[in-house]
Amino acid sequence: MSYAKDVSASVLTTSDNAPTDVDADLVAALRVGVMRLARRLRLERSATDLTLTQLSALGTLSRYGDLTIGELAAIEKVKPPSMTRTINCLQDVGLVTRAAHESDGRQVVVGLTEDARAVLDEDRRRRDAWLAVQLADLDPNERELLGAVAPILDRLASQA
Secondary structure, three states, X not given: OOOOOOOOHHHHEOOOOOEOOOOHHHHHHHHHHHHHHHHHHHOOOOOOOOXXXXXXXXXXXXXXXXXXXXXXXXXXXXXXXXXXXXXXXXXXXXXXXXXXOOOOOOOEEEXXXXXXXXXXXXXXXXXXXXXXXXXXXXXXXXXXXXHHHHHHXXXXXXXX
16 A cells, blocks of 8 residues: 555544544545645755744744744744744844833744845745746646645645
């Protein structure tokens, strides 16, 4: 049995073990396809010394704006102490700033520097360029279908 077809029955139940009517072949094909695409996009990363965790934190700050470390940790689904270590590293290399929270003196707000914006722009440019070349090889109907699927994938990735 191939890895793509090896879906355990437990995957096809809800968290309270209620069965779902989701097709196991769809689950396997989507999992493998998304994983392969994500892996391929990671190969297009800019030549930086940043980890994927650090890039993800920068991307979240770019998307949501300035955040407290707790807010950033919640969005990234990590513990605050882990996010503090990530932010410390990013601050050491000049990619984030810290400012006092307006109403809570115990907290700090983290924001991006212009250097961080430049790093993110270059990283996105490289990945977008690779993906654009791949999409150009598809027929218009396939591109239209992917356009409809993209928001669904984003929603799946955003769920807890």
